[in-house]
Each structure stands twice: as structure tokens, then as C-alpha cells.
Amino acid sequence: MHPRFIIYFLIGLAVVLVPVFVQSNYWIYMFTMVGIFMVLVSSLDLAYGHTGLVSLAHAAFFGIGAYSSAILQLKLAVPILPALLLGTLITAIIAAAIGWPMLRIRGPYFVLGTLAIGIAIEIIIHNWDGLTGGVSLSGIPMFPEVTIFGTTFDLSSKRFFYYLVLAVLVVTQILIRRIVNSRTGRTFASIRENEDLAAALGMNVSGYKLISFVAASTIAAFMGGIYANYMGAIEPEIAGSHMSFNLLVMIVVGGTRSIAGAVIGPLLLWFVPEFLEAAQMYRPLFFGAILIIVIIFMPTGIAGKLRSLHPRMAKWIP
Amino acid sequence: MDSMNSSQSNPILRTENLSVQFGALMAVGQLDFQIYPGELFGLIGPNGAGKTTVFNAITSTVPLSHGDIYFKGKSLRSLKPHQVVTRGIVRMFQSATIFPKIPVMIHIMNGLSCRTKSSVWNSIIRPPSFHKEEQTSRQRARELIQFTALEGFEDHAAESLSWAQQKRLMLATALATEPRLILLDEPFAGMNADEIGEMIALIQAIRQDGMTVFVIDHNMKVMQRICDRILVLNFGQKLTEGLPEEVAQDSRVIEAYLGGD
Amino acid sequence: MAEFLQYTTNGLIAGSSYGLLALAMTLIYGILSVPNFALGGIYALGAFVAFYVVQWMGPGYYLFSIVPAVLIGMIIAIVTERLVFRPLYDAPHAAGFIAALGLYSILEGSWAILFDPTWRKIASPYNDIVLQLGPICLTMQRLIILVFCLLFALATYYLVYRTLTGKKIRAASENKSVAQLMGISPFTTTTMTFIVGCVLVMIAGVLDAPAALVGASMGLTPITKAFIVVALGGLGSVPGAIMGGLILGLGENYGAAYISSMYKDLFSYGLFIVVLLILPNGLYRR
Incomplete structure (x- = not known):
């Protein structure tokens, strides 16, 4: 076996065994959150890295997914699993309805439009308190206990969610790899590289932008639904432009179109500020500084920089 | 004729x-x-x-x-x-308008996109028809590479080719749209x-x-x-x-x- | 009718401040094709300058704070342009935009650390003087905002359309490479534009400070709206920015008065999205 795969296997094993060795619930929570960010960053990469759509509304769809699933459970007493799927479907429809007119807009106007939509959705969630609970929606049910073959699993435990998020992350990455390495993915790349040429070669540019946008939003929405049940309470801020900005920073810093990038970005930007003194206060400074340094000195992100160091590195960094 | x-x-x-x-x-x-x-x-x-x-x-x-x-x-x-x-009807632009970062092989396959059907679902589920279509696309792209004398450059980014090669690449990509x-x-x-x-x-x-x-x-x-x-x-x-x-x-x-x- | 006149006045005051910010943003956009979000952080700095001048020298010196604000604005313009935007001169525009967001984040974070992340009020002497002009009622401070914003907007208009520097700026924003062939250095023009932009934003910060709460993140909402104004008025258009600012200010206040005050902010974003969909290139075309 190639040494590369042994390393990958060891990393994978370590990730799977984290909850066995880490006893502190706090650290399990931290790793789970980083996993959630990795899923969001991976899905944003489909729109931003692969299709070239700079979206500042990605967190909005995470938020709509979280809220619609939670509201279905709280107000209509829908069981968790159907609520999660229905919430994701609702968000996909909203994403399509927003994306269809928006994606005809090009360049900076598109970015501005997504920014406005992100802010507008946060304001709507905040003010529509009859439905969304205003500043916070709490009391979202936990996952139940399940007994299979006489063994009881507590699905509300922090450890279960760690594995759940890990599974969603792996499935997300597999989905994205499959989409990217196909006719659809090649069309995304064409749109990113030269929109006019793509149209001149018979590609339905707005149609494929919509596919990319909705697919990315749907993954974020599904993750949002799980997040709602994990936290038990959600706030409008999770849908806000600030959150969307953080996701964009993570993808730019980590590196687009790369599994390593989608892992490095969230790891770095989630954990490093934790180790800083007075972390909350220094976080914006740290985010901004690292973003500017990376964008000036490593235009392809950390993963891209590592790849370009040596031809062999390019093979090692997925 | x-x-x-x-x-x-x-x-x-x-x-x-x-x-x-x-x-x-x-x-x-x-x-x-x-x-x-x-x-x-x-x-x-x-x-x-x-x-x-x-x-x-x-x-x-x-x-x-x-x-x-x-x-x-x-x-x-x-x-x-x-x-x-x-x-x-297909058009080749004035200056060599290409997808700069895309490798030659994929570049030509992009021209085939409007004649192939594989959907997002197909790319996720990957039924036999998906692999068959990919294979025929590759085969056709290879023929066009040969036709435009770009053999050996299959994995090179389009922007790394010479001016004349870029023009031939565009011709091949345009021809791929049938x-x-x-x-x-x-x-x-x-x-x-x-x-x-x-x-x-x-x-x-x-x-x-x-x-x-x-x-x-x-x-x-x-x-x-x-x-x-x-x-x-x-x-x-x-x-x-x-x-x-x-x-x-x-x-x-x-x-x-x-x-x- | 009296109510309507009052809303119109409020709208014009809010709009003149949006207009000044939008003017700064549109000038920089014209030259770099980058919506410079970092101006939001510079706007907050302007407000902090006013706050400390009033605290150290007394409320009577409030208007004097424009002087240090202008000087600091020049320095910060040169520093940010050299360190952040010049290295990205040839990078794709998305890179400059993301860097601007990063710079905003740095500025906001720095103000929070340097000046304390609390919200505070400025004791401007003009806050307590209430003027009654017919049916309209407004504080002296808000009149100062309106008059000074329009004054500085006019001065900028003059600078851009009637002076040699302005000609160079317009030439470079029209076509960078041709301007370069004519002997206009893109670097000095960019620096000049940055200075004009940052100074305008610092002044806007000083003017708005007493009418708002001063804090590290106070610039985010105004600059986002200025951003919207610039897009509505046509990216890079000077008259579009001023007109767009007034329209947004009026629209917001009418919307809040006659539709729903809770959704006042939503109204401007909604308006923006609708206009964007109808006119994907903004109201004015250069």
C-alpha cells in the first residue's frame, strides 16, 4: 500500500477515535462545531470554489434549514427525521426561488445581492417572532434514546452528534467529489473560468448556476436542521451575514476546491482564536489579519500553497 | 462534398x-x-x-x-x-478565448456537454449509463485531440499552450459541440x-x-x-x-x- | 401634511449621510472595481475622533474634530492602500473585495480593543438645540449633518469634475491602461482617490456621531447601506451615489412611517433586491 494511504488511514482512525480518548464534553462539542463548519465550508466550496459564485448568503440557508426543521417540530409536532427532511426540502425550494432571479445578475452586483438577502433573512427571522421566537427559539427536542438488540443508544449525547456530523461531512465530501468529477462539475468549472465562453459552447449558464447554488444551500440546510436539534436553541445570528462572512474567510484561507482546504480553514479559524487570551475580543482582528495575509501571499489558500511547494505535495494534499 | x-x-x-x-x-x-x-x-x-x-x-x-x-x-x-x-451553430472567438486553468482533455469534453445528458443525479448515483457516456465522451475528445495535433498535452492546462495550440484547442472544443x-x-x-x-x-x-x-x-x-x-x-x-x-x-x-x- | 414634511426632512438627513458614504465608496469602486467595505471601520474611527475631542477639549470643540479626522483619514488611506489594496492590484476583483471585508474586520476588532467595546453617547452642544421650522422639528445637530454632508458632497463633486486631479481620477476610472498611456500614474491616482474617500468617510463619522451611538461596529449598517446606494446609483457613478443616498434615506423613512417601523432596515434591502432584479446594472449607467 502506498504510504500516502497509510497516512490518510491513520488520520481517519484518529478522527474516529477522538470521542474514545477525549473525555471532556467541552472538547467533543468543539470538535463537533468544527465538523459543522467543515460541512458548511465544503458546501460553500461547491458554489464559490467550483462555480465561482461569491455568496454572502450561505449561512442564511443554514439558518433557514435550522429554523424550518425546528419550527416543524415545535409548532406542528412533526417527528425529528421527517422534520429534518421536510425542512431541508423547504429550504431547497426557497433557495431556488431566491437563486432563480438572483443568478442572472453578474459580478459585484451578485455579491451585493447575496449580502442583502443574507441580512434581510436575518432581519425577518428576528422580527417574525410569532413563528421564529424572535431573539431565540428554544426547546427544540433532543434526539431520543433508541434500543437496538437490547443495547440502548442515547442519541442526544454529545458523542453521538460527533459521529453524526462526521458522517454528514464524509457523505458531503463524497457527494461533492462525485458532482465535480462529472459533466455537471465540468460545466461548473467552465462557468467559473469563462462564463461567456461556456454559453458560446452551448452550456445553460444560469441553469447550472442555479443547480450549484441550490445544491450548496441544500447541504447547508440539512446541516442546519441537525444543528437545531443538537443545540436545542437557535438564534437569528446563525443565518446572518457575519456568519456567512466567516464561512467565506474559512474557505479562502483553507483553499478552494480541496478537501484539505475545507478541513484546514475551519480548524485554523475555529481553534486558534480559542487559544488566544480574551478570545472573543481578538477574534475579528485575527480573522481579518489572517484573511488578508493569505489572500495577498497565498491566493489559492493554505492548501493551494502546500500543493504548489513540491510536485509530490500536490499528490499528498487531496 | x-x-x-x-x-x-x-x-x-x-x-x-x-x-x-x-x-x-x-x-x-x-x-x-x-x-x-x-x-x-x-x-x-x-x-x-x-x-x-x-x-x-x-x-x-x-x-x-x-x-x-x-x-x-x-x-x-x-x-x-x-x-x-x-x-x-458554434463560434470560435477572435482572440484565443479559452478556459485558462482547465486541462486540454476536459476542455474538449466541455464542448461535448451540450450533446450529452448526464444529470446531477446521474453523477451522484452513477448508473452504468453514466460511465458509458463518460467513456464515449473521452473517446470523442481523444479523436479531436488527435485531429488538432494536441497529443501529449491532454493533462496540460489550456493557458500553458502556445498561441497556435490554443487556437487549435478552441477549434477542437467548438467541433465537439457537433x-x-x-x-x-x-x-x-x-x-x-x-x-x-x-x-x-x-x-x-x-x-x-x-x-x-x-x-x-x-x-x-x-x-x-x-x-x-x-x-x-x-x-x-x-x-x-x-x-x-x-x-x-x-x-x-x-x-x-x-x-x- | 406636516407629518409628511417631517418624514421628508428625516429622510433627507439620513439620505445625505448615506450619500456622503456612498460617494466615497463609488469613487474607490470606480478606480479599483472593489467595493471597499473597510470604509465602515474608518467611519467608526471618525466617530471616535469626535468622541475623544469632545471628551478631552470640551463640547465646544465638537466641530473642530473634523480637522484631526481629516488628517487621520489621509494617513489611514495611504496605509491601507499601500498595505492591502496595492498588492492585489492585478488579482481578481473578488480577492480585493474579500480583502476589504478582512480589513473591516481588523479595524472593527482594533477599535473594540483600543477604545473598549462599549456603546457611548457624545455630548454635542448642538444636540439640545431644537429648531422649529414651520411644521418641521429637528435638532441643530441634524441640521448640521444635512448642511455639512451636502457641502462636502458638493466639494467632492467640484473636485472630481472641475479640477485636474478629478480629471485624472475620472480618466483612470474610465480606462486604467489608456490613462496610463496618457502619463497618469495609476498609483498616485489610486492613492489620491483613497485619500478623498477615507477623508469623506471620516467626516461622515464625525457628523453622524452625536446622532448615533458610538461603538466599534457602528459602521457596519451605514456602510452596507452605502454599498446598496452605490449599487443602485450605478457602480462608479458620482451623481448616482448622491441621488441614490437621498432616495434610500427618503424611501426608508416613508417606509418606516407608512408601512412598518419594525422592518425599516428590511425595507432598504428589499428595495435593493427588487431594483437589482429589474435593473441588473443599477439606476444610472455611466
Whole structure:
């Protein structure tokens, strides 16, 4: 076996065994959150890295997914699993309805439009308190206990969610790899590289932008639904432009179109500020500084920089 | 093949009163012409005569102010640019317009996208039909790589190729869309004599398969050599149209070229 | 009718401040094709300058704070342009935009650390003087905002359209490479534009400070709206920015008064999205 795969296997094993060795619930929570960010960053990469759509509304769809699933459970007493799927479907429809007119807009106007939509959705969630609970929606049910073959699993435990998020992350990455390495993915790349040429070669540019946008939003929405049940309470801020900005920073810093990038970005930007003194206060400074340094000195992100160091590195960094 | 009896058959492309106006500027005015199946039709004219605008109008990238364009008897009006390609018209841009970071093999496969069907679901589930389509696409791309003499560059990014190679790559990508009519915008620009010779050979080879070619170029010598008929455009109006030798001797053409530079 | 006049006045005051911010943003956009979000952080700095001048020298010196604000604005313009935007001169525009967001984040974070992340009020002497002009009622401070914003907007208009520097700026924003061929250095023009932009934003910060709460993140909402104004008015258009600012200010206040005050902010974003969909290139075309 190639040494590369042994390393990958060891990393994978370590990730799977984290909850066995880490006893502190706090650290399990931290790793789970980083996993959630990795899923969001991976899905944003489909729109931003692969299709070239700079979206500042990605967190909005995470938020709509979280809220619609939670509201279905709280107000209509829908069981968790159907609520999660229905919430994701609702968000996909909203994403399509927003994306269809928006994606005809090009360049900076598109970015501005997504920014406005992100802010507008946060304001709507905040003010529509009859439905969304205003500043916070709490009391979202936990996952139940399940007994299979006489063994009881507590699905509300922090450890279960760690594995759940890990599974969603792996499935997300597999989905994205499959989409990217196909006719659809090649069309995304064409749109990113030269929109006019793509149209001149018979590609339905707005149609494929919509596919990319909705697919990315749907993954974020599904993750949002799980997040709602994990936290038990959600706030409008999770849908806000600030959150969307953080996701964009993570993808730019980590590196687009790369599994390593989608892992490095969230790891770095989630954990490093934790180790800083007075972390909350220094976080914006740290985010901004690292973003500017990376964008000036490593235009392809950390993963891209590592790849370009040596031809062999390019093979090692997925 | 059938270019000999072309004048008897129906035109493959026909314009009626084709006019494109930008504000007060009439870029192309009341232009009528026909191109017959299998023909190599040339369009010449001094800078700013509206040549590229004619291509833009045919490919629906600029709206027509008046008139209409018919391809195989059907109007192209109100089609989106990508739908024009599906009908069977493809265009090669003036400068080598490419997807810079995309490797040659995939670049050509991009041209095949409008003729293949694999959906997002297919790419996720990957049924046998998905793999079959990928395989035939690769096979076809390989044939086009061979045809345009780009073997050995399959995995090279498009931007790393030489100018002439980039132009050939664009030709291969355009051919992958399976057109009936191909529009070439200055295919010889920036090339040396050898490279021009190679490009001419490629164009002749495409015509062997019954392709209709519509070409714009400045190089009067080359155009005279290769075109069946030539249309001369000046200030957006048709100056004259005819066989290459007739056009070359037309005094108005000579004047437009010498006076308009 | 009296109510309507009052809303119109409020709208014009809010709009003149949006207009000044939008003017700064549109000038920089014209030259770099980058919506410079970092101006939001510079706007907050302007407010902090006013706050400390009033605290150290007394409320009577409130208007004097424009002087240090202008000087600091020049320095920060040169520093940010050299360190952040010049290295990205040839990078794709998205890179400059993301860097601007990063710079905003740095500025906001720095103000929070340097000046305390609390919200505070400025004791401007003009806050307590209430003017009654017919049916309209407004504080002296808000009149100062309106008059000064329009004054500085006019001065900028003059600078851009009537001076040589302005000609160079317009030439470079029209076509960078041609301007360069004419002997206009793209670097000095960019620096000049940055200075004008940052100074305008600092002044806007000083003017708005007493009418708002001063805090590290106070610039985010105004700059986002200025951003919207610039897009509505046509990216890079000077008259579009001023007109767009006034329209947004009026629209917001009418919307809040006659539709719903809770959704006041939503109204401007909604308006923006609708206009964007109808006119994907903004109201004015250059």
C-alpha cells in the first residue's frame, strides 16, 4: 500500500477515535462545531470554489434549514427525521426561488445581492417572532434514546452528534467529489473560468448556476436542521451575514476546491482564536489579519500553497 | 462534398434585413446574405466594419434591432446563446478565448456537454449509463485531440499552450459541440506562415465532413485562397458579395481597404 | 401634511449621510472595481475622533474634530492602500473585495480593543438645540449633518469634475491602461482617490456621531447601506451615489412611517433586491 494511504488511514482512525480518548464534553462539542463548519465550508466550496459564485448568503440557508426543521417540530409536532427532511426540502425550494432571479445578475452586483438577502433573512427571522421566537427559539427536542438488540443508544449525547456530523461531512465530501468529477462539475468549472465562453459552447449558464447554488444551500440546510436539534436553541445570528462572512474567510484561507482546504480553514479559524487570551475580543482582528495575509501571499489558500511547494505535495494534499 | 451543387439547395443560414443598433450607432444595417450547405463563406472588411457584430447577432449575444436570421429555415430570434449552439451553430472567438486553468482533455469534453445528458443525479448515483457516456465522451475528445495535433498535452492546462495550440484547442472544443455551421473569427490572427498552413489544412479537413464554415479574417490573401464566396462589409453595410477573384478586383473594396485603415 | 414634511426632512438627513458614504465608496469602486467595505471601520474611527475631542477639549470643540479626522483619514488611506489594496492590484476583483471585508474586520476588532467595546453617547452642544421650522422639528445637530454632508458632497463633486486631479481620477476610472498611456500614474491616482474617500468617510463619522451611538461596529449598517446606494446609483457613478443616498434615506423613512417601523432596515434591502432584479446594472449607467 502506498504510504500516502497509510497516512490518510491513520488520520481517519484518529478522527474516529477522538470521542474514545477525549473525555471532556467541552472538547467533543468543539470538535463537533468544527465538523459543522467543515460541512458548511465544503458546501460553500461547491458554489464559490467550483462555480465561482461569491455568496454572502450561505449561512442564511443554514439558518433557514435550522429554523424550518425546528419550527416543524415545535409548532406542528412533526417527528425529528421527517422534520429534518421536510425542512431541508423547504429550504431547497426557497433557495431556488431566491437563486432563480438572483443568478442572472453578474459580478459585484451578485455579491451585493447575496449580502442583502443574507441580512434581510436575518432581519425577518428576528422580527417574525410569532413563528421564529424572535431573539431565540428554544426547546427544540433532543434526539431520543433508541434500543437496538437490547443495547440502548442515547442519541442526544454529545458523542453521538460527533459521529453524526462526521458522517454528514464524509457523505458531503463524497457527494461533492462525485458532482465535480462529472459533466455537471465540468460545466461548473467552465462557468467559473469563462462564463461567456461556456454559453458560446452551448452550456445553460444560469441553469447550472442555479443547480450549484441550490445544491450548496441544500447541504447547508440539512446541516442546519441537525444543528437545531443538537443545540436545542437557535438564534437569528446563525443565518446572518457575519456568519456567512466567516464561512467565506474559512474557505479562502483553507483553499478552494480541496478537501484539505475545507478541513484546514475551519480548524485554523475555529481553534486558534480559542487559544488566544480574551478570545472573543481578538477574534475579528485575527480573522481579518489572517484573511488578508493569505489572500495577498497565498491566493489559492493554505492548501493551494502546500500543493504548489513540491510536485509530490500536490499528490499528498487531496 | 456537396459544395458543388450548393447554389441549388436551400441556404443553411439566411439573414433578412439584419440590423444591430447600439444607441445612435448603426453597427450593422439591413444586411442580407445566404450561406449554402458545405460552403466556405468569408466576411471581410476594415476595422470597425461590424464583422464581429454579425457573429454576435447570429449567436444571439447581441439583440437584433430589426430583421431576422434563419438557420435551416428556422428563425434564431429570441433564442439564448446556448440554445443557438444546440441548433448546430458554434463560434470560435477572435482572440484565443479559452478556459485558462482547465486541462486540454476536459476542455474538449466541455464542448461535448451540450450533446450529452448526464444529470446531477446521474453523477451522484452513477448508473452504468453514466460511465458509458463518460467513456464515449473521452473517446470523442481523444479523436479531436488527435485531429488538432494536441497529443501529449491532454493533462496540460489550456493557458500553458502556445498561441497556435490554443487556437487549435478552441477549434477542437467548438467541433465537439457537433455543429453544422462553424463561425471562425480571425482564425489566422497572430500566426506564422506554417501555423496558418496547419489551420487551413484543418479547415479543409472539417469541410470534408460536410461542415459549413463562415470565416472572418483580415488576411485577404488567405481568404482569397480558401473561400468559396466573400462578402465585404464597410460601415455596417454590404459593399459587395461574390467570388473571391471578383471581390479582389472590385474598386470599391480596394478603396475601402486603403482608405479605411 | 406636516407629518409628511417631517418624514421628508428625516429622510433627507439620513439620505445625505448615506450619500456622503456612498460617494466615497463609488469613487474607490470606480478606480479599483472593489467595493471597499473597510470604509465602515474608518467611519467608526471618525466617530471616535469626535468622541475623544469632545471628551478631552470640551463640547465646544465638537466641530473642530473634523480637522484631526481629516488628517487621520489621509494617513489611514495611504496605509491601507499601500498595505492591502496595492498588492492585489492585478488579482481578481473578488480577492480585493474579500480583502476589504478582512480589513473591516481588523479595524472593527482594533477599535473594540483600543477604545473598549462599549456603546457611548457624545455630548454635542448642538444636540439640545431644537429648531422649529414651520411644521418641521429637528435638532441643530441634524441640521448640521444635512448642511455639512451636502457641502462636502458638493466639494467632492467640484473636485472630481472641475479640477485636474478629478480629471485624472475620472480618466483612470474610465480606462486604467489608456490613462496610463496618457502619463497618469495609476498609483498616485489610486492613492489620491483613497485619500478623498477615507477623508469623506471620516467626516461622515464625525457628523453622524452625536446622532448615533458610538461603538466599534457602528459602521457596519451605514456602510452596507452605502454599498446598496452605490449599487443602485450605478457602480462608479458620482451623481448616482448622491441621488441614490437621498432616495434610500427618503424611501426608508416613508417606509418606516407608512408601512412598518419594525422592518425599516428590511425595507432598504428589499428595495435593493427588487431594483437589482429589474435593473441588473443599477439606476444610472455611466
